[in-house]
Amino acid sequence: MVKSTVKIIGSTLVLLIIIFSIDYLFLRHLFWQRLIINIGIFLIYSLIYFKYLSKE
Secondary structure, three states, X not given: OHHHHHHHHHHHHHHHHHXXXXXXXXXXXXXXXXXXXXXXXXXXXXXXXXXXXXXX
16 A cells, blocks of 8 residues: 555656656747647656556
8 A cells, every 4th residue: 555655646746746857858938839748748758657557
């Protein structure tokens, strides 16, 4: 139980760090491009999470 909670919190933090760093470094003033790329990052990350990381 504790391992899965730590894994979920860790993967959420990694996702937030990836999105924030790409937003801050590359897409600071581009609202629509930033929104589309953030949605894409979220979809790809969730696909990877459910395919590989959620299995124990």
